[in-house]
Amino acid sequence: MISVDIMAERGDFSIAAHFEAPSNGVTALFGRSGSGKTTLVNAIAGLIRPDRGRITVAEQVLFDSAAGIDLPVAARQLGYVFQEGRLFPHMSVRQNLLYGRRGDKDAHPTLAETVDLLGLEAFLERRPGSLSGGERQRVAIGRALLANPRILLMDEPLASLDGPRRAEILPYLADLRDALEIPVIYVSHQMDEVIRLADTMVLLSEGRVAATGAVEEITSRLDLAPLTGRYEAGAVLPCRVAEQDVAFGLTRLEFSGGTLWVGAVDLPKGTPVRVRIRARDVALALSPPRDVSMLNIIDARITEIGQTQGAQVDVRLSAGADSLWARLTRRSVSELGLKPGMQVQAMIKSASIDGASLGQIGRMRRSEIDTV
Amino acid sequence: MISLTPLEIDALMLSLRVGVWSLVICLPTGLLIALILARRQFPGKWLLDGIVHLPLVLPPVVIGYALLILLGRRGIIGGWLYENFDITLAFTWKGAAVASAVMALPLMVRAIRLSLESMDRGLEAAARTLGASDLRVFATITVPLCLPGILTGSILAFARSLGEFGATITFVSNIPGETQTLPLALFAETQVPGDATPAIRLAVIAVVVALSALLASAYLARRVARRVGIDKELRR
Numbered sequence: 001m002i003s004v005d006i007m008a009e010r011g012d013f014s015i016a017a018h019f020e021a022p023s024n025g026v027t028a029l030f031g032r033s034g035s036g037k038t039t040l041v042n043a044i045a046g047l048i049r050p051d052r053g054r055i056t057v058a059e060q061v062l063f064d065s066a067a068g069i070d071l072p073v074a075a076r077q078l079g080y081v082f083q084e085g086r087l088f089p090h091m092s093v094r095q096n097l098l099y100g101r102r103g104d105k106d107a108h109p110t111l112a113e114t115v116d117l118l119g120l121e122a123f124l125e126r127r128p129g130s131l132s133g134g135e136r137q138r139v140a141i142g143r144a145l146l147a148n149p150r151i152l153l154m155d156e157p158l159a160s161l162d163g164p165r166r167a168e169i170l171p172y173l174a175d176l177r178d179a180l181e182i183p184v185i186y187v188s189h190q191m192d193e194v195i196r197l198a199d200t201m202v203l204l205s206e207g208r209v210a211a212t213g214a215v216e217e218i219t220s221r222l223d224l225a226p227l228t229g230r231y232e233a234g235a236v237l238p239c240r241v242a243e244q245d246v247a248f249g250l251t252r253l254e255f256s257g258g259t260l261w262v263g264a265v266d267l268p269k270g271t272p273v274r275v276r277i278r279a280r281d282v283a284l285a286l287s288p289p290r291d292v293s294m295l296n297i298i299d300a301r302i303t304e305i306g307q308t309q310g311a312q313v314d315v316r317l318s319a320g321a322d323s324l325w326a327r328l329t330r331r332s333v334s335e336l337g338l339k340p341g342m343q344v345q346a347m348i349k350s351a352s353i354d355g356a357s358l359g360q361i362g363r364m365r366r367s368e369i370d371t372v
Numbered sequence: 373m374i375s376l377t378p379l380e381i382d383a384l385m386l387s388l389r390v391g392v393w394s395l396v397i398c399l400p401t402g403l404l405i406a407l408i409l410a411r412r413q414f415p416g417k418w419l420l421d422g423i424v425h426l427p428l429v430l431p432p433v434v435i436g437y438a439l440l441i442l443l444g445r446r447g448i449i450g451g452w453l454y455e456n457f458d459i460t461l462a463f464t465w466k467g468a469a470v471a472s473a474v475m476a477l478p479l480m481v482r483a484i485r486l487s488l489e490s491m492d493r494g495l496e497a498a499a500r501t502l503g504a505s506d507l508r509v510f511a512t513i514t515v516p517l518c519l520p521g522i523l524t525g526s527i528l529a530f531a532r533s534l535g536e537f538g539a540t541i542t543f544v545s546n547i548p549g550e551t552q553t554l555p556l557a558l559f560a561e562t563q564v565p566g567d568a569t570p571a572i573r574l575a576v577i578a579v580v581v582a583l584s585a586l587l588a589s590a591y592l593a594r595r596v597a598r599r600v601g602i603d604k605e606l607r608r
Contacts, residue, residue: 047497073500086498090516090599099512100502147502 002027002151002183006043006053006063015039015050015207021200023058026177026184028194028215031204031227037187040204041153044185045080046073057151057183079144079152083159085136087128093139094124100147107148109179114142117179118172134165138172145176152184158193173197174359191219191228195236195276196359203227216274220323225306225314233314234278235324241271250295250350257319261295262353274359279314279327281352285345286336296348300324302340305333317346376577377570382549383557384577387534390465390553394472394533395526401473402480402525409481410488427539428478436542439471443543467544468551472533479532480525487521488514519596527589534581554578 005018015036021027029037042048044055044062052065062071079100087096097111097120115121118138128136137157144152157173158166170193177184177197188194194201194215201218203211205227211218219228220235239253239260251265253275260275267273288297298319306314313333317324324346328338338344376384405424409417427435443450444462453459461467495517499509515522537555544551546560554574561571 045501047501073497074503074505076501077503078501080498080501082494082498084494086492086494088495088499088513099499100504143502 001056001058002044002185003054003056004040004044006040006050006055008039008043008048008050008053010039013039013207017204017207017209019202019209019212021183021185021202023183024181025199026186026197027200027202028198029185029187029202029204030189030191030194031210032189034206035204036207037189037204038155039207041080041155041185041187044151045078045153046071046076060150077148077150079147079149081137081140081144081152081154081157083156085128085133085140085160087131087136087139087143089128092125092127093120093131096128096139097124097143097146100143109145111146114145117175118142132165133161134168137161137169141172141176145180150182152180152182153187154184155187156189158188158190170196191276195219195274216322219276220316220325233325233327234276234281235322236274236276237322237324239273239275241265241267241269241273243269255319256321257300257324258298259296260298260348260353261350262358263350265358275353276358277324277348278352279325281348282317282324282326283347284315284317284326284328284332284336284338285347286342288345289347292347293349294347295350298324298346298348300344300346302338302342302344304340305338317344319346379548379557380574380577383552383554383574384581386465386468386549386551387553387555387581390468390472390536391530391533393466393469394476394536395530397469397473398476398480398529399522399526402477402529403484403522405477406481406484406488410485424481425478427475432475432536432538433542435474436471436539439467439474439539439543443467443470461544463544463547463551465544465550468536468540468553469533471539471543472536473529475536475539476529476532479528483525483528484518484521487518487524491517519599520593523589523593523596527585527593531582531585534578534585554581 001023002021004020007016008014013036017036017040029040031037039048043050044057046062049070050063050065053063054061054065055063061067061069062076063069088099091099097114109117115124118141120138120142123131123135128139131139141157158169161169174196186193186198198215201213201215202209203218203224210227211221211224216236216238218224225233237255237260239255241251242254242259243252244264245252245261249264250261251263253260253262253265253273262275265273300317300319302315303318303323304316306316308330311329311331313328313330315326315328315333315338317326326346405420409421440462441447443453445451445454445460450461453461459466461470491514496509496513499513504512535555536553537559540551540553541556541559546552546556548557552560554577558571558574558578561574
């Protein structure tokens with residue numbers, strides 16, 4: 001268990017944040033730039049000192065202003081992956097990797113395991129200056145892991161990379177998440193990264209914690225939409241891979257409210273995955289539609305009609321135990337006479353669910369596959 | 373092969389010895405002061421900054437005279453050094469090294485401070501998150517990354533001490549074999565009427581020494597830049 005409860009003031013920016021994160025899996029600190037994400041991570045790392053508060057990681061107190069405890073950075077046993085990598089330019093990749101090596105030579109992960117996991121073999125003897133941005137970030141991750149940390153902090157490790165480089169490194173991060181047995185704090189302002197990698201989410205806004213909870217829960221809350229991002233607003237459904245349709249290149253997923261056909265997902269049957277359905281990709285019908293192209297038609301009930309935003313309204317639906325959102329025009333809501341409690345058919349285009357909307361759920365939960 | 377006279381050999385060897393010892397004094401002092409000026413905030417910082425830079429703006433004779441007052445046998449510090457450690461600085465080659473070091477200090481401090489201020493402090497923070505102690509961060513990150521600045525400072529300081537004249541002649545006088553470095557020997561020769569050859573020979577020796585020092589420093593600077601990986605970092 002990681003527990004953070006701190007206050008700090010720097011000029012006109014103040015942060016007063018309190019959250020707890022589980023000791024396994026990935027916790028995302030999500031928020032716009034300036035919301036205090038990096039300040040929080042730096043406080044955990046000890047790079048900045050909060051004015052008051054308390055920070056503990058797995059029973060160990062890192063900072064406690066009341067008790068006068070402020071563990072030096074070097075004694076906190078961290079792994080910190082910075083946004084810009086911060087590799088040492090005067091050392092080879094190998095020297096960088098081994099700089100923070102703690103414990104004995106055979107402690108896991110070993111250099112060989114790390115090099116293997118992150119694909120670093122080809123440039124071990126090179127200097128960081130000659131590496132691409134993606135390669136540098138991989139080295140930075142390896143260096144943090146080899147320090148044998150008790151907690152891994154990642155501050156927007158993909159932010160400095162362009163689209164293709166991000167796509168190159170995301171799978172490494174997903175593998176890493178599954179291989180790690182320590183908590184990870186992952187700072188991001190990209191919802192697709194959070195969905196792919198995180199289990200728990202701490203939503204930050206102007207130095208305050210707006211909400212903490214499971215990624216599925218936070219992203220399906222209507223009231224938090226302005227913070228989670230309106231354009232990308234949507235719900236995240238926990239699903240399982242149910243069937244592969246090789247001929248048409250589709251995969252059937254099951255969730256508590258029905259089934260979803262999505263573009264082929266190369267995962268074994270029973271694998272838990274997380275699917276993000278954007279509100280703008282959901283349409284509603286009052287009776288089961290005929291002769292439509294949409295493969296996904298789900299029985300749902302309207303639970304809430306949200307605030308009007310110009311011509312649009314967000315409508316919350318419940319399907320089985322899960323929630324969905326539909327973004328409709330005010331006119332449609334009025335013409336169909338939509339009210340909370342009504343039964344409707346939610347229609348979702350399979351083509352709107354792409355790779356960025358899909359994330360595999362961490363190993364902790366994947367162990368359940370065998371029992372399916 | 374042109375052979376050097378004993379006086380010329382004395383002056384040359386003394387110049388080199390004074391230069392090396394001046395560097396030995398100046399480098400750690402300069403590094404420390406540069407670190408304080410670049411990294412610390414404290415009241416009276418402007419005063420330290422000003423005092424360090426005085427040798428750059430004052431006539432060297434004033435510095436030499438100040439050293440004589442402070443470090444002479446009857447001076448505040450000089451008297452204490454003589455009584456407790458039997459060290460005499462005034463009118464000895466050690467004093468010449470000290471005078472050179474003081475004159476070179478501002479150059480050393482400026483060069484190192486510049487590279488300290490331009491270095492990415494995030495790298496030091498990264499090293500600390502990896503468990504490195506302050507001393508290890510300093511030795512493995514700060515110093516190597518500031519090496520170009522340290523090297524530039526050292527070259528400037530060494531060159532300054534080879535050419536140092538005013539403070540030296542005021543503080544330690546012009547004693548052949550003890551404090552008579554190349555510039556002082558040349559000065560002495562120019563005061564003697566008649567044959568100009570000895571003065572010209574000394575001038576040529578000074579030119580050769582200075583050129584060799586320049587070439588060696590250019591070579592070193594290139595090697596250091598490559599080792600530190602700065603050249604690649606700058607290009608990216």
